[in-house]
Amino acid sequence: MDMSLPNNKMKLVMVGNGMAGVRTLEELLKHAPEMYDITVFGAEPHPNYNRILLSPVLAGEQTVGDIILNSIDWYRENNIQLHMGKKVVKIDRKNRFVEAEDGTRAEYDRLLLATGSNPFILPVPGADLPGVISFRDIADVDAMVSASSQYKHAVVIGGGLLGLEAANGLMKRGMEVSVVHIAPWLMERQLDEPAARLLQKSLEEKGMKFLLQKQTAELESNESGRVSAIKFKDGDEAPADLVVMAVGIRPNTALAESAGLHCNRGIVVNDTMQTYDPRIYSIGECAAHRGIAYGLVAPLFEQAKVCANHLAQHGIGRYQGSVTSTKLKVTGIDLFSAGDYMGGEGTESILYSDPIGGVYKKLVIRDNKLVGGVMYGDTVDGAWYFSLLRDGKNVNELRDHLMFGQDHCGNLGHGGINKAASMTDDMEVCGCNGVCKGDIVKAIREKGLFTLEDVRKHTKASSSCGSCTGLVEQILAVTAGGDYSAAPKTKTMCSCTEHTHEVVRAAIREHKYLNIPQVMQAMEWDTPNGCASCRPALNYYLISTWPGEAEDDPQSRYINERAHANIQKDGTYSVIPRMWGGQVTPSELRRIADVVDKYSIPSLKVTGGQRIDMLGVKKTDLPKVWADLDMPSGHAYGKALRTVKTCVGSEWCRFGTQDSTKLGIDLEKIFWKMWAPHKVKLAVSGCPRNCAEVAIKDVGIIGVDSGWEIYVAGNGGIKTEVAQFLVKVKTEDEVIEYTGAFLQLYREEARYLDRTVHYVERVGLDYVKKKILDDAEGRRALHERMLFALSVEKDPWMERVKEGKEHHEFEALAV
């Protein structure tokens, strides 16, 4: 059967030629380019353009040509039949065709309704006069631009996002603009009063006038029949040669309703974006999903992805709703709002107000979680707050510095720059991947990117440590007009599955899955054998849940854990043998020196973890190097216990109160073969002078005269986190048991690639204390499970040297 024959293809008709609809087609063409014959009807005489950027076009900062997203050639190249300027007026569901005003018909097997929304027109006398328009499409912008060259007085009804953007644009076009608003302050659906007052003040400084708490009674015309004045219910009047109504939008459901499709504040759709007629899909501003019709681009693109997936008859993607937030696109004004920004009963607010400096921030917290916020004047942390909000993260421990933003929480990497607008194109945004502002702007413009995810994929900016995310989002907002928002992050493991880490892990435990194919089959993985993110995670979950029983699959481990050495940029490896607690013997040092000579290892370095690193070892030499070293694996390559850093302690130090070296060695010898969700570093200091730097370790122990203090969840990486005090104990045995229990809890509950700091941040230190301190039996059981898991592990270097395990890994083939 030749599926490419046109008459074998299904027919897909799309009504509406806007951003959400066309994005669906783009996604569909990626998945199943040959599946459908596609026909598109658009009421406007334009190809798909970026409606979000109408404001900059009105303001004269961009042109209509700049905001076209899909040229007419694009439709042609993809064999899409495009009917521009044709409004569909009828759907015949029985005979499965649609008909346009001019009689053009198209038959469908699948129909996609992406009819968007209509502006709401106030039902007042005079609403239909010439000179009264809305702000919705290119025609409205043209009307405003032409009015601005002939007339003086503009009135914008509606002090919301769209109204203010319209007013700003008209002002820039030289008109005198008054904004009429029914509420006591502007943007009341996004801002609280103090933020709105700051906004109003700065817009007034630009020349905008405001008529607040005014209700429109009627619009009056002059002798030529054009609108000339606006009259309010309180009797006041204002001159108006142009009236722009921006009082809200209504989902455009007329066509769907006329076809008998169920509508309720939008065309009602399910999680796969199907209407009550399963052949008919609907997405975008016209669709009501779980009672919400979204108006921002990110959720609509999320819907588009799901819809395209379903149209392509792929898998099981579902749209589960989005949390949204808002930015105002008025040049020179920084404003961000999300969630429950007003607060109220059961919430607390943290406020920062600097009216002279023009900065206002408010964060609303309920049950130790951020539930909303407003920022004016300084929005660099908007993305960070938004992610805290979306993830429902416990912010109790961040509280003290929450208001001062992410940088204040110890982020390094972009030199304190926090305003994208003040950056030049050649300034670096992403220090990890060396991406400059200009690269990002260029990619956004040329590739038509809208979301942070898109920018990450194309430029790699913000895709590594993530500390520049706020900057990238600012650049995105300025360049593409992307409104912040995203689907709720349920943290699926990766795009191969819709299950979360927690669900997968629980299933492995409950059903005793013992290998990766079992998990993938039982949990209906979307890909035949996963990807480079889920396979290592699954392998870890299996071996940590069923030690000794589950299959440890080397092909599902990252190369470092397969080769038991660290891959370097040139494909060679580095070798770090274990030096217990940083102690080393003369004969070990001699062997290291001999190995370096014998295998011509180019570089030898002392690490930060009190060990020695041999860099530039050829992979084929690894087993020989290990054999000659005759030292245990240092696991410097693994999500495993790395070092236990120690100071010399009471044995030598004149200040030492405890034998920290011995305790460090004991800990290392017990836990050294442990696999973990991420690398784990320990340290033991013999007195509070803390020479072993325990404050930035996963578990840090400080000897004091009366015993040992245990600190957990420190981190010295991208984000410096000081370890938190867990408990003080008297004996070394207790230190070992508490350490074992804490690490086992982390091993059992953390998501793969979470460090202890991330894990503890997620569950809260109180939870950890409950498990480790309050429940003595539970603590012992955790430690026992740790010891059992350790009992089945061998030294991977010796297994390979003495037993020849995985020898093929280290041998090349010759031809």
Next chain:
Amino acid sequence: MSNWMKVCSLDEIPRLGARIVRHGDIDIAVFRNAEDEVFAVEDRCPHKGGPLSQGIVHGKRVTCPLHGWNLELDSGCAVAPDEGCARQYEIRLESGVVHLSLA
């Protein structure tokens, strides 16, 4: 002109894994996927020269160990939006034996 050479038996390549075939100065990565299909591409990621043979194999793709680029094994080309291709070699499997053409 093709020049078929015997490389190894299929079992010598781990499933969802790779072996390196050294040919003069060139390393060729020979992959085997879960369906026992075999692929051969030069062992150099088009991005920064990473050894593809060391990556994780999934479906008909490999993820480079250095910076996580994904490459299609049957074409040697990077998965969009990344761009670039590693050189591809002809390979075939005959009664359990892998043959490579280096012409």
